[in-house]
Amino acid sequence: MENIGIFYNLTSNDIEDIIKTLKCRKLSFKKGMTIMSNLKRSNEIGIVLDGEVSLVRIDFYGTLSNVSTYYIGDIFGGKFSDDSNEELSIIASKQSTILFTDYNQLIKGQLNKTWGEQLNENIMEQLVSKINNYNTRIEVLTKKTIRDKLLEYFHILEKRTSSTSFMLPMTLTALSEYLAVDRSAMQRELKNLKQDGIIEINGKRVTLIYR
Amino acid sequence: MENIGIFYNLTSNDIEDIIKTLKCRKLSFKKGMTIMSNLKRSNEIGIVLDGEVSLVRIDFYGTLSNVSTYYIGDIFGGKFSDDSNEELSIIASKQSTILFTDYNQLIKGQLNKTWGEQLNENIMEQLVSKINNYNTRIEVLTKKTIRDKLLEYFHILEKRTSSTSFMLPMTLTALSEYLAVDRSAMQRELKNLKQDGIIEINGKRVTLIYR
DNA sequence: TTTTTTTTGTTGCAACCGCAACAAAAAAAT
DNA sequence: ATTTTTTTGTTGCGGTTGCAACAAAAAAAA
Numbered sequence: 001m002e003n004i005g006i007f008y009n010l011t012s013n014d015i016e017d018i019i020k021t022l023k024c025r026k027l028s029f030k031k032g033m034t035i036m037s038n039l040k041r042s043n044e045i046g047i048v049l050d051g052e053v054s055l056v057r058i059d060f061y062g063t064l065s066n067v068s069t070y071y072i073g074d075i076f077g078g079k080f081s082d083d084s085n086e087e088l089s090i091i092a093s094k095q096s097t098i099l100f101t102d103y104n105q106l107i108k109g110q111l112n113k114t115w116g117e118q119l120n121e122n123i124m125e126q127l128v129s130k131i132n133n134y135n136t137r138i139e140v141l142t143k144k145t146i147r148d149k150l151l152e153y154f155h156i157l158e159k160r161t162s163s164t165s166f167m168l169p170m171t172l173t174a175l176s177e178y179l180a181v182d183r184s185a186m187q188r189e190l191k192n193l194k195q196d197g198i199i200e201i202n203g204k205r206v207t208l209i210y211r
Numbered sequence: 212m213e214n215i216g217i218f219y220n221l222t223s224n225d226i227e228d229i230i231k232t233l234k235c236r237k238l239s240f241k242k243g244m245t246i247m248s249n250l251k252r253s254n255e256i257g258i259v260l261d262g263e264v265s266l267v268r269i270d271f272y273g274t275l276s277n278v279s280t281y282y283i284g285d286i287f288g289g290k291f292s293d294d295s296n297e298e299l300s301i302i303a304s305k306q307s308t309i310l311f312t313d314y315n316q317l318i319k320g321q322l323n324k325t326w327g328e329q330l331n332e333n334i335m336e337q338l339v340s341k342i343n344n345y346n347t348r349i350e351v352l353t354k355k356t357i358r359d360k361l362l363e364y365f366h367i368l369e370k371r372t373s374s375t376s377f378m379l380p381m382t383l384t385a386l387s388e389y390l391a392v393d394r395s396a397m398q399r400e401l402k403n404l405k406q407d408g409i410i411e412i413n414g415k416r417v418t419l420i421y422r
Numbered sequence: 423t424t425t426t427t428t429t430t431g432t433t434g435c436a437a438c439c440g441c442a443a444c445a446a447a448a449a450a451a452t
Numbered sequence: 453a454t455t456t457t458t459t460t461g462t463t464g465c466g467g468t469t470g471c472a473a474c475a476a477a478a479a480a481a482a
Contacts, residue, residue, distance in 0.1 A: 145438070186439095
């Protein structure tokens, strides 16, 4: 539990106290189960302790479409969903454990002298980090060509690791999804970059070549 | 000031008190002026009261590149920027008025009985709304073809307005930038959609045709 | 009102990219 | 250790899209 972002820098005593004070409930869900429905009218908040859940939209034909995915540490719930006026639900996309609480409880909890400030800071940190992740991805997605998307992404990794040689944090298949391009077209472009002497790539290790 | 998201549902008395308590400073900047530099080490926070500012990265060649843009109501600062290890600055991209405060002050302010909870809720709301905007844009950007990007965006507007006929909230030029596609290619695709009887478009009014 | 700037609309062309389909390699599961 | 699943690597083809370049319309500024 201490490895969950929202509980960063809090002792297990604090966490226990938080769970009691905020009247949290911990529940597990099998893949495919509905965790929340009718999201819009709900003040309920969920925190992903384990697994992966999806925010899905149900249109008037009853078709499900994935709106976003929440991973370990992420916070979700009515107050954290968008302003559209259709039905939203949360379903478990993997076997998941969820910690439930209430938005108002969470806000009120901030008044606690021992852990209130830290909890609040953690929640903000969580949201800000999500914003930054999205921001990074948008920066990459707005590049026009696959080559530019790849190079932009590689440059970000270069800065993150402070090295011109780094490991990709995902499979090439996942990378093509992240970049929203066709995998085979991406593979072709990687080959071109290699042939043009701009990068080296062996497995997941990428090296940028400056000359 | 009451129309700024972070001050939603607060009286002008509250706002005055907040500004005093959090030791805020209000400053104006001409276009091009540097608002913050050396962002990373700073606990300083800015709120855009008027205008528009840019978060820019300065690489080792001294080249500026835009990382993100903050509009009226947005919060920016070191604690709200990413985890890369390069120099970041905030510059005014238009004539702007900024309210400055300190991250720790803001967190501490939450303890105030009168406006603490509301202020906290507003800050969260602000962050969550940004996440949702980004989320929406990513949903659109990850569509593979210009046609699919347009239709996805139109469907979002359809839901937002609860109508198959709506006004575009921006110029076509701006839309092409939002979708990260070439403007003329987008224009061509709009024509195709019209010819295929899928949409009507006159100026900024778009109507989706279901048959 | 006139001038200037921005936006819209259009087209040819070449490069780019998605798609389909497959084989080999690697990883995960049994 | 063997089977199954996932990932990687490759290619031809045709549709899509970025680019350049321009004219007309609309909006904003003078």
